[in-house]
Amino acid sequence: MLVIEDLAVEVGGKTILNHINMEIPEGETHILFGPNGSGKTSLMMTIIGFSGYTVTNGKITFKGEDITYMPIHERARLGVGVSFQRPPTINGLKTRDLVALCGRNHKADVETLAGLLNFEGFLERDVNRNFSGGEIKRSELLQLMAQEPDLVLLDEPESGVDLENIVLLGEVINTLLERGVKKPRGIMEHAHLKKKTKSALVITHTGHILDYITADKGQVLYNGHLCCSRNAREILKWIREYGYEECVRCTM
Amino acid sequence: MHHVGSKAQTDIDLSKYRSEAEKHEYVEDLGRIDTVDSNKWLNVGVDIAETGRAGTFIQKDCSVIHSKAMRDGVEVMGISEALKKHEWMDQYLWKYISPEKDQFTQAAKTKPHEGYFIRSFQGAKIQQPVQACLYIAKEGFSQNVHNVVIAEEDSEMHIITGCSTSPHLITGLHVGVSEIFVKKGATLHFTMIHDWGEQINVRPRTAIHVEAGGVIVSNYISLRPVGSLQMSPTTYLDGRGAVARFNSILVASAGCHLDVGSTVHLNQPETRAEIISRAITVGGTIIARGEMIGKVAGCKGHLECKGLILKDGLMQAIPELQGHVPGVEMSHEAAVGKIDQREIEYLMARGLDEDEAVSTIVRGFLNVDIEGLPAGLAAEIDKAVTETQKDMM
Numbered sequence: 272m273l274v275i276e277d278l279a280v281e282v283g284g285k286t287i288l289n290h291i292n293m294e295i296p297e298g299e300t301h302i303l304f305g306p307n308g309s310g311k312t313s314l315m316m317t318i319i320g321f322s323g324y325t326v327t328n329g330k331i332t333f334k335g336e337d338i339t340y341m342p343i344h345e346r347a348r349l350g351v352g353v354s355f356q357r358p359p360t361i362n363g364l365k366t367r368d369l370v371a372l373c374g375r376n377h378k379a380d381v382e383t384l385a386g387l388l389n390f391e392g393f394l395e396r397d398v399n400r401n402f403s404g405g406e407i408k409r410s411e412l413l414q415l416m417a418q419e420p421d422l423v424l425l426d427e428p429e430s431g432v433d434l435e436n437i438v439l440l441g442e443v444i445n446t447l448l449e450r451g452v453k454k455p456r457g458i459m460e461h462a463h464l465k466k467k468t469k470s471a472l473v474i475t476h477t478g479h480i481l482d483y484i485t486a487d488k489g490q491v492l493y494n495g496h497l498c499c500s501r502n503a504r505e506i507l508k509w510i511r512e513y514g515y516e517e518c519v520r521c522t523m
Numbered sequence: 524m525h526h527v528g529s530k531a532q533t534d535i536d537l538s539k540y541r542s543e544a545e546k547h548e549y550v551e552d553l554g555r556i557d558t559v560d561s562n563k564w565l566n567v568g569v570d571i572a573e574t575g576r577a578g579t580f581i582q583k584d585c586s587v588i589h590s591k592a593m594r595d596g597v598e599v600m601g602i603s604e605a606l607k608k609h610e611w612m613d614q615y616l617w618k619y620i621s622p623e624k625d626q627f628t629q630a631a632k633t634k635p636h637e638g639y640f641i642r643s644f645q646g647a648k649i650q651q652p653v654q655a656c657l658y659i660a661k662e663g664f665s666q667n668v669h670n671v672v673i674a675e676e677d678s679e680m681h682i683i684t685g686c687s688t689s690p691h692l693i694t695g696l697h698v699g700v701s702e703i704f705v706k707k708g709a710t711l712h713f714t715m716i717h718d719w720g721e722q723i724n725v726r727p728r729t730a731i732h733v734e735a736g737g738v739i740v741s742n743y744i745s746l747r748p749v750g751s752l753q754m755s756p757t758t759y760l761d762g763r764g765a766v767a768r769f770n771s772i773l774v775a776s777a778g779c780h781l782d783v784g785s786t787v788h789l790n791q792p793e794t795r796a797e798i799i800s801r802a803i804t805v806g807g808t809i810i811a812r813g814e815m816i817g818k819v820a821g822c823k824g825h826l827e828c829k830g831l832i833l834k835d836g837l838m839q840a841i842p843e844l845q846g847h848v849p850g851v852e853m854s855h856e857a858a859v860g861k862i863d864q865r866e867i868e869y870l871m872a873r874g875l876d877e878d879e880a881v882s883t884i885v886r887g888f889l890n891v892d893i894e895g896l897p898a899g900l901a902a903e904i905d906k907a908v909t910e911t912q913k914d915m916m
């Protein structure tokens with residue numbers, strides 16, 4: 272589904288990602304670990320194509336198409352969806368209207384989707400305006416639910432989310448990945464029987480999200496390099512016990 | 524090049540305009556109006572079917588061609604008829620504006636061409652809006668009107684006034700002296716929509732007087748090209764607890780020069796004022812002014828000017844606050860800039876192409892919650908935004 276080959280990325284004239292190779296096959300969920308400032312968010316921004324993240328080497332292929340220099344909206348339409356860590360406020364644009372825009376191709380039912388995230392009360396508010404940290408996460412997921420991407424990039428979906436909402440969020444992420452075991456209003460009847468076709472890359476520091484989603488693989492980004500690739504829970508355990516520096520040593 | 528307040532743009536030679544125009548016949552049935560005209564009226568909020576309206580006033584050049592009140596508690600007529608009908612009328616003329624103010628007020632005094640008189644009776648709550656339209660069809664005409672609006676004590680009224688010109692008109696001048704009186708405990712919503720032509724010059728001169736407990740909400744919308752527009756209505760909050768709220772939405776394409784402001788005098792305790800403007804320039808010049816003068820303790824005011832420069836042009840926000848005594852509470856917020864690239868890219872990441880992203884953001888920017896905006900105007904704003912985008916390309 273997503274293939275990244277020998278990718279190098281510059282931000283503000285400085286190389287922040289180098290020799291990145293990554294493959295996320297169809298139906299797999301990968302977890303991305305890495306210390307603050309290691310370049311995790313930058314990698315997602317580069318995959319979706321934000322300006323300011325200049326690819327200086329390598330290429331990104333999605334569904335067999337080279338998307339390295341494709342405009343953002345074409346990548347989105349091809350099936351890439353991102354939950355942003357720090358999305359901007361858009362004054363005067365109601366959250367309801369943005370969610371409807373996200374889901375305009377399959378006429379998403381905004382009200383029902385918002386219900387799943389306990390977010391009905393925020394639909395009339397301007398997008399991200401004065402949203403709390405946890406509200407931003409739910410708003411981002413709501414937009415993705417409407418958008419129905421095939422590759423979901425989640426940047427710290429659980430950070431700042433309280434214990435009750437994290438359960439809700441876990442369920443929604445599963446629905447998003449068509450792994451839902453719970454059946455929200457009958458829509459997902461056969462979801463758990465269907466072959467998984469959606470892929471995901473999830474950034475997490477705490478690993479709490481691993482209690483709710485099934486991860487196929489974990490990776491560690493360190494100083495702009497992908498260092499480690501193995502079971503996500505194992506990686507988490509290593510980072511907890513020995514810290515990043517020790518953790519990445521095993522591959523060096 | 525743009526020069527703020529440059530003589531070429533703001534000084535007008537009145538002798539270049541005609542002050543005479545042929546009379547137009549009175550039209551009883553608005554359904555018989557030529558669609559060339561009525562479509563232009565529709566753009567500025569005038570409903571010729573008159574459904575959901577409490578009254579209508581239409582003036583073409585110097586002639587009142589339609590005028591009637593359809594509900595109890597409201598009067599609608601031309602100013603000359605009002606002068607005949609009410610012997611007290613002169614108490615309301617040139618009361619807070621001097622005819623000597625400038626050459627335009629002088630023209631309105633010496634060469635007057637009607638104008639409307641709209642009055643809600645004491646205690647009347649007029650549910651539906653009264654609509655008024657001032658229209659110029661005569662090439663090179665200077666339309667000098669004098670309008671008077673009175674909201675008597677404890678009444679409530681909403682007026683929608685639309686101003687526009689015939690599609691073929693090239694040059695013209697509109698001078699409008701408006702005197703608005705909001706009596707004790709009355710509430711007046713006044714929505715003004717302008718759709719002039721590219722070379723039309725417009726000089727409204729407005730004074731608003733508000734008594735104790737009175738409320739004026741004024742919305743001003745100018746989305747279409749206009750040669751030059753210069754206005755700064757002055758409001759006097761002269762009774763305890765009087766309130767003024769001004770919203771304006773302005774769009775200036777290349778060649779347009781808009782100098783729009785509001786001045787509010789807070790002369791009594793517990794008076795409140797709010798001036799909010801949203802302005803977009805796509806090659807034109809916009810000067811958004813706001814001035815508040817607080818003369819007593821316990822008055823409050825807030826000014827907010829936000830401007831977007833989409834292409835080039837000039838955007839100048841001039842907020843001015845004057846507090847004359849301690850205990851005056853006034854603040855302002857002004858921001859001028861372009862659309863944040865991150866906002867555009869955020870929407871593109873949701874599948875919108877760049878144009879859609881920009882127009883969605885612009886629409887949001889203009890989307891100040893305007894009280895009592897006539898239905899259909901939202902669609903008008905959308906249309907103007909789309910046209911604005913064409914200009915940007």
Ligand SMILES: Nc1ncnc2c1ncn2[C@@H]1O[C@H](COP(=O)(O)OP(=O)(O)OP(=O)(O)O)[C@@H](O)[C@H]1O
Binds near residue numbers: 305308311314323356
């Ligand atoms: N637009 C930018 N301008 C300058 N530096 C940037 C920019 N974006 C990212 N950086 C820098 O690049 C590095 C990687 O940042 P990035 O946001 O990708 O880290 P991260 O791994 O997501 O960190 P965190 O865990 O704190 O979210 C940091 O040192 C950051 O300061």
Ligand SMILES: [Mg+2]
Binds near residue numbers: 311312313356426
């Ligand atoms: Mg980050």
